[in-house]
Amino acid sequence: MTAMLRLLLLFTTISCVSGFYYSLWYSLYGCNPPKSLKARVELVGYDNDRNNDGKTDNSDFERDLIDYNYDGDMAVIKEWEVVFHWRCRYGWDEDFGRYFFNQLDRNKDGVMTIEGDLNVPLSFPGDGFRLRQVSRFRTFCNERNNKPKDCDKLEKEKNNLINFGNYSTPYLAQLGTF
Numbered sequence: 001m002t003a004m005l006r007l008l009l010l011f012t013t014i015s016c017v018s019g020f021y022y023s024l025w026y027s028l029y030g031c032n033p034p035k036s037l038k039a040r041v042e043l044v045g046y047d048n049d050r051n052n053d054g055k056t057d058n059s060d061f062e063r064d065l066i067d068y069n070y071d072g073d074m075a076v077i078k079e080w081e082v083v084f085h086w087r088c089r090y091g092w093d094e095d096f097g098r099y100f101f102n103q104l105d106r107n108k109d110g111v112m113t114i115e116g117d118l119n120v121p122l123s124f125p126g127d128g129f130r131l132r133q134v135s136r137f138r139t140f141c142n143e144r145n146n147k148p149k150d151c152d153k154l155e156k157e158k159n160n161l162i163n164f165g166n167y168s169t170p171y172l173a174q175l176g177t178f
Protein backbone atom coordinates (compact mmCIF):
# COMPACT_ATOMS: atom_id res chain seq x y z
CA MET A 1 0.00 0.00 0.00
CA THR A 2 1.37 3.38 -0.95
CA ALA A 3 1.95 6.20 1.54
CA MET A 4 -0.91 8.10 -0.09
CA LEU A 5 -3.30 5.20 0.49
CA ARG A 6 -2.16 4.84 4.12
CA LEU A 7 -2.81 8.53 4.67
CA LEU A 8 -6.28 8.21 3.19
CA LEU A 9 -6.94 5.17 5.38
CA LEU A 10 -5.89 7.01 8.53
CA PHE A 11 -7.83 10.12 7.64
CA THR A 12 -11.02 8.28 6.86
CA THR A 13 -10.71 6.22 10.03
CA ILE A 14 -10.44 9.18 12.36
CA SER A 15 -12.82 11.40 10.43
CA CYS A 16 -16.49 11.45 9.86
CA VAL A 17 -16.55 9.73 6.49
CA SER A 18 -18.35 11.85 3.95
CA GLY A 19 -19.88 10.82 0.67
CA PHE A 20 -16.84 12.29 -1.03
CA TYR A 21 -14.45 9.91 0.69
CA TYR A 22 -16.72 6.95 0.06
CA SER A 23 -16.72 7.82 -3.63
CA LEU A 24 -12.95 8.08 -3.61
CA TRP A 25 -12.64 4.72 -1.93
CA TYR A 26 -15.02 3.07 -4.36
CA SER A 27 -12.78 4.29 -7.18
CA LEU A 28 -9.59 3.16 -5.46
CA TYR A 29 -10.96 -0.28 -4.71
CA GLY A 30 -12.37 -0.73 -8.20
CA CYS A 31 -15.79 -1.61 -6.84
CA ASN A 32 -18.01 -3.31 -9.37
CA PRO A 33 -21.09 -4.59 -7.52
CA PRO A 34 -24.00 -6.41 -9.17
CA LYS A 35 -26.82 -4.26 -10.47
CA SER A 36 -29.86 -6.43 -9.84
CA LEU A 37 -31.22 -7.14 -6.37
CA LYS A 38 -31.33 -10.83 -7.18
CA ALA A 39 -27.61 -10.92 -8.02
CA ARG A 40 -26.80 -8.99 -4.83
CA VAL A 41 -28.79 -11.35 -2.68
CA GLU A 42 -27.18 -14.36 -4.36
CA LEU A 43 -23.74 -12.88 -3.73
CA VAL A 44 -24.52 -12.21 -0.06
CA GLY A 45 -25.67 -15.84 0.18
CA TYR A 46 -22.51 -17.08 -1.54
CA ASP A 47 -20.27 -15.02 0.77
CA ASN A 48 -22.06 -16.39 3.82
CA ASP A 49 -21.67 -20.07 3.05
CA ARG A 50 -17.91 -20.31 2.92
CA ASN A 51 -17.78 -24.05 3.49
CA ASN A 52 -20.48 -24.63 0.87
CA ASP A 53 -22.61 -26.91 3.04
CA GLY A 54 -25.90 -25.24 2.11
CA LYS A 55 -26.39 -23.41 5.38
CA THR A 56 -25.10 -20.27 7.04
CA ASP A 57 -23.89 -20.48 10.61
CA ASN A 58 -21.49 -18.76 13.00
CA SER A 59 -18.37 -20.15 11.33
CA ASP A 60 -19.53 -18.74 7.98
CA PHE A 61 -20.30 -15.35 9.54
CA GLU A 62 -16.92 -15.22 11.26
CA ARG A 63 -15.12 -16.00 8.01
CA ASP A 64 -17.15 -13.47 6.06
CA LEU A 65 -16.49 -10.70 8.57
CA ILE A 66 -12.77 -10.92 7.82
CA ASP A 67 -13.62 -9.28 4.50
CA TYR A 68 -15.17 -6.32 6.32
CA ASN A 69 -11.80 -5.25 7.68
CA TYR A 70 -10.53 -2.10 6.01
CA ASP A 71 -8.68 -0.39 8.86
CA GLY A 72 -6.28 -3.12 9.97
CA ASP A 73 -8.22 -3.87 13.16
CA MET A 74 -9.67 -7.31 12.48
CA ALA A 75 -11.34 -7.63 15.89
CA VAL A 76 -13.56 -4.57 15.58
CA ILE A 77 -15.81 -3.74 12.66
CA LYS A 78 -16.94 -0.15 12.52
CA GLU A 79 -20.01 1.27 10.87
CA TRP A 80 -18.09 2.81 7.99
CA GLU A 81 -16.43 -0.55 7.21
CA VAL A 82 -19.85 -2.19 6.91
CA VAL A 83 -21.23 0.69 4.84
CA PHE A 84 -18.23 0.58 2.53
CA HIS A 85 -18.26 -3.20 2.15
CA TRP A 86 -21.98 -3.31 1.43
CA ARG A 87 -21.67 -0.60 -1.17
CA CYS A 88 -18.50 -1.87 -2.83
CA ARG A 89 -19.12 -5.60 -2.78
CA TYR A 90 -22.91 -5.69 -3.17
CA GLY A 91 -24.01 -2.23 -4.31
CA TRP A 92 -26.37 -1.52 -1.44
CA ASP A 93 -27.13 2.11 -0.66
CA GLU A 94 -25.10 3.74 2.12
CA ASP A 95 -28.21 4.38 4.18
CA PHE A 96 -29.06 0.68 3.95
CA GLY A 97 -25.48 -0.14 5.02
CA ARG A 98 -25.98 1.91 8.18
CA TYR A 99 -29.33 0.23 8.76
CA PHE A 100 -27.66 -3.18 8.42
CA PHE A 101 -24.82 -2.19 10.76
CA ASN A 102 -27.37 -1.21 13.39
CA GLN A 103 -28.79 -4.74 13.18
CA LEU A 104 -25.35 -6.33 13.33
CA ASP A 105 -24.51 -4.31 16.45
CA ARG A 106 -26.79 -6.39 18.63
CA ASN A 107 -25.39 -5.19 21.96
CA LYS A 108 -25.55 -1.54 20.78
CA ASP A 109 -22.05 -0.55 21.82
CA GLY A 110 -21.41 1.20 18.51
CA VAL A 111 -19.11 -1.43 17.00
CA MET A 112 -19.43 -4.95 15.66
CA THR A 113 -17.41 -7.70 17.34
CA ILE A 114 -17.70 -11.48 17.33
CA GLU A 115 -17.62 -11.61 21.13
CA GLY A 116 -20.24 -8.91 21.61
CA ASP A 117 -22.59 -9.48 18.70
CA LEU A 118 -22.15 -13.04 17.42
CA ASN A 119 -22.04 -14.78 20.79
CA VAL A 120 -25.20 -16.83 20.21
CA PRO A 121 -25.55 -19.90 17.99
CA LEU A 122 -26.96 -18.93 14.58
CA SER A 123 -27.87 -21.20 11.71
CA PHE A 124 -29.98 -20.61 8.60
CA PRO A 125 -30.68 -22.77 5.59
CA GLY A 126 -29.33 -21.15 2.44
CA ASP A 127 -32.74 -20.21 1.03
CA GLY A 128 -33.87 -18.80 4.35
CA PHE A 129 -30.74 -16.75 4.63
CA ARG A 130 -31.28 -15.23 1.19
CA LEU A 131 -34.88 -14.51 2.02
CA ARG A 132 -33.75 -12.68 5.16
CA GLN A 133 -31.77 -10.34 2.92
CA VAL A 134 -34.83 -9.63 0.78
CA SER A 135 -37.04 -9.15 3.84
CA ARG A 136 -34.55 -6.82 5.50
CA PHE A 137 -34.33 -4.65 2.39
CA ARG A 138 -38.09 -4.59 2.00
CA THR A 139 -38.53 -3.50 5.63
CA PHE A 140 -35.86 -0.85 5.19
CA CYS A 141 -37.69 0.53 2.13
CA ASN A 142 -41.07 0.44 3.85
CA GLU A 143 -39.69 2.45 6.76
CA ARG A 144 -38.23 5.19 4.58
CA ASN A 145 -40.12 8.30 3.51
CA ASN A 146 -37.33 9.27 1.12
CA LYS A 147 -36.61 5.91 -0.43
CA PRO A 148 -33.28 5.23 -2.18
CA LYS A 149 -33.61 4.49 -5.90
CA ASP A 150 -32.87 0.83 -5.24
CA CYS A 151 -36.22 0.50 -3.50
CA ASP A 152 -37.90 0.90 -6.90
CA LYS A 153 -36.26 -2.36 -7.92
CA LEU A 154 -38.18 -4.33 -5.31
CA GLU A 155 -41.43 -4.24 -7.21
CA LYS A 156 -39.75 -4.65 -10.60
CA GLU A 157 -37.76 -7.68 -9.49
CA LYS A 158 -40.44 -9.13 -7.27
CA ASN A 159 -40.98 -12.25 -9.36
CA ASN A 160 -37.25 -12.94 -9.73
CA LEU A 161 -36.70 -12.51 -6.02
CA ILE A 162 -39.49 -14.90 -5.16
CA ASN A 163 -38.49 -17.52 -7.69
CA PHE A 164 -34.75 -17.72 -7.31
CA GLY A 165 -34.74 -19.87 -4.20
CA ASN A 166 -36.17 -23.27 -3.40
CA TYR A 167 -37.77 -21.94 -0.28
CA SER A 168 -38.82 -24.27 2.45
CA THR A 169 -42.39 -24.09 3.81
CA PRO A 170 -41.83 -21.60 6.69
CA TYR A 171 -40.12 -19.19 4.33
CA LEU A 172 -42.75 -19.59 1.65
CA ALA A 173 -45.28 -18.49 4.26
CA GLN A 174 -43.27 -15.29 4.76
CA LEU A 175 -43.10 -14.72 1.02
CA GLY A 176 -46.86 -14.70 0.95
CA THR A 177 -46.68 -11.22 2.48
CA PHE A 178 -44.35 -9.91 -0.19
Ligand SMILES: [Ca+2]
Binds near residue numbers: 049052053055057
Ligand atom coordinates in the same frame (compact mmCIF):
# COMPACT_ATOMS: atom_id res chain seq x y z
CA1 LIG B 1 -21.97 -23.01 5.65
Ligand SMILES: [Ca+2]
Binds near residue numbers: 069073074076
Ligand atom coordinates in the same frame (compact mmCIF):
# COMPACT_ATOMS: atom_id res chain seq x y z
CA1 LIG C 1 -11.90 -3.14 11.41
Ligand SMILES: [Ca+2]
Binds near residue numbers: 104105109111113116
Ligand atom coordinates in the same frame (compact mmCIF):
# COMPACT_ATOMS: atom_id res chain seq x y z
CA1 LIG D 1 -21.60 -4.42 19.20
